[in-house]
Amino acid sequence: MKNRKNLFYIGMFAICVLGFAACGDDETYDVYGDPYNRVYILDNSKEYKIVQTPVSTVSNVDFTWEARCSKKASGDIRVTVAVDNSLIDAYNEEHDTEFEALPVEAVVLENAEMTIPAGEMVVADAVHLKLTDDANVLSTLKSAKGYIIPLRLVSAEGGNSQLSTNMLAPSFLTITVTEDNMNHEAIKYTGTGTLVADQTGWTATTNDAVGSWAEPIETIFDGNYETSCYMTTDSGDLLIDVDMGKSYSFDGIKMTVFGYDYETYTEKEIGAFSAGMIVSTSDNGMDWKSQGKIEKDAAACVFYAPLTARYIRIIVPDVSGWGTYWECGVFNVYAK
Template sequence: MKNRKNLFYIGMFAICVLGFTACGDDETYDVYGDPYNRVYILDNSKEYKIVQTPISTVSNVDFTWEARCSKKASGDIRVTVAVDNSLIEAYNEEHDTEFEALPVEAVMLENAEMTIPAGEMVVADAVHLKLTDDANVLSTLKSEKGYIVPLRIVSAEGANSQLSTNMLAPSFLTITVTEDNMNHEATQYTGTGTLVADQTGWTATTNGTVQSWYDPIESIFDGNGETYCYISNSSGDLWLDVDMGKPYSFDGIRMMSSSYYGDSGSFSAGMTVSTSDNGTDWKAQGEIESDAEDCVFYAPLTARYIRITVPNAGGWYGASLECGVFNVYAK
């Protein structure tokens, strides 16, 4: 029994020796850490809006971006960011868009040269992009295709730093532009236009259902708030299209609900108003922000067709509209 144990240990020793010999014939490698402090920045692409009104430009463009490094900086690291419009063509091709470069004079880029202080791993002064305060420049930003600002790191210097090789994706700031002629501060009309006295020939259509226990849709043009229709659409947004028979120049729309329970406006937050010359091609005029009797415009517009869109809010009826009076303040 003792001899068998000895033979077993001798055999195992021989196998180990062969294994070490085989390993000794292979190449050996030492793995070292990255000798550089890698500077990187994460993709933080954002979507923004510009709204053009006849009296001002409103925008929510306000973007900040922080560069970081892979370990605490042994000294100050200077990081530079720049707008790179050469990236726009490839972006549009990939996303099937037609964004245009935001004009240089419209861009304010602060802290394009950032610093990661010694002992830190993130910049002390993040890059900040916003639009100029120059109203004359802002008023020209009306591209229907929208704008795009591609931002990327271009360099990192100091404290044995180098740019990351795999975490340098640019950020794309996309900006859509809409025109809004609606005076959101006004809930009642105070202009010089007058309601159309004779609405003969005006017609209305809808994608919703006109409830039969109320008055027909034509009742909204009789000037009598005691007659009214109730329209609902459970499957999506509801729209009411009005054909005034000919183009009118107007700077306000009146839409009242039933006077049976007391006069009140039919406009409510979330509704949108669009106009058309042919009943097919629609131009958005703005979105209602609060309950109102009247939709008031900054400047008169001329159109034959008006569309009121009510967003679907879910529930039994989804989207609904009660309307007793519909008219415009003609100039």
């Protein structure tokens, strides 16, 4: 029995020796890296805004994108980027959006053909996308669905380069459009409208409490800034809805309150608008349209163009999470 085991092991050893001998006769192979210098670009999708006013278009679209390669370029590499609107439908389906292609005449694409210099790994001239300066074109960009610009890397030539196979994700620049009729630079009214002389029948309501020690909310229509109403919330935004009883065409809203001039030690009328307030209007008291956000303390909210509405809503945001307050002595509109 012992001899049989020995013979078995001897046989197995002989087979292994033959196997190694056979391997030794074969050619040997090494594992080489990618022979190409791969050009890639990282997803840098961003969100932008277009604000349309009656006198101008304001936008923050300003995008740069750098192409790179996986190792130092042996020679100059020419890289091309393009807008590819064929990607929009798939994007909208995936994100449940309805973005539209931005009109070609609105897009300015600089350095669409970039160069990675020999010895470098990043382009010397990054692609730069912005909007045209043509005011006539910009004024037409009013899609409520918003716009999207898909950018992708389309080619790489020179320096033994090829496009990456796994790092070519496009960048999607999404643009929302809002209309803003508010002149954010104005802190007082300088137009030609006149304050409504008879505010009989005007009413105001708030979503929270009026200070019991202050004047009733109706006093904001008496024209006297010294009789003020004080409103507060324990939490959440404060809403003040004004019903003017009928529709007015107006290009400004006055809100002031009692103040004090510490230089002359005298009382004075000061603005009751504060930064962050949102002004909305409505024809029926249910469907509201935002007219813009107050950006600085002011005595008047001034509009570029007259608007017509019966209801005005002032939202005082709760920025602390502990509630907010608002004091007003005079509320009126500059009717046209």
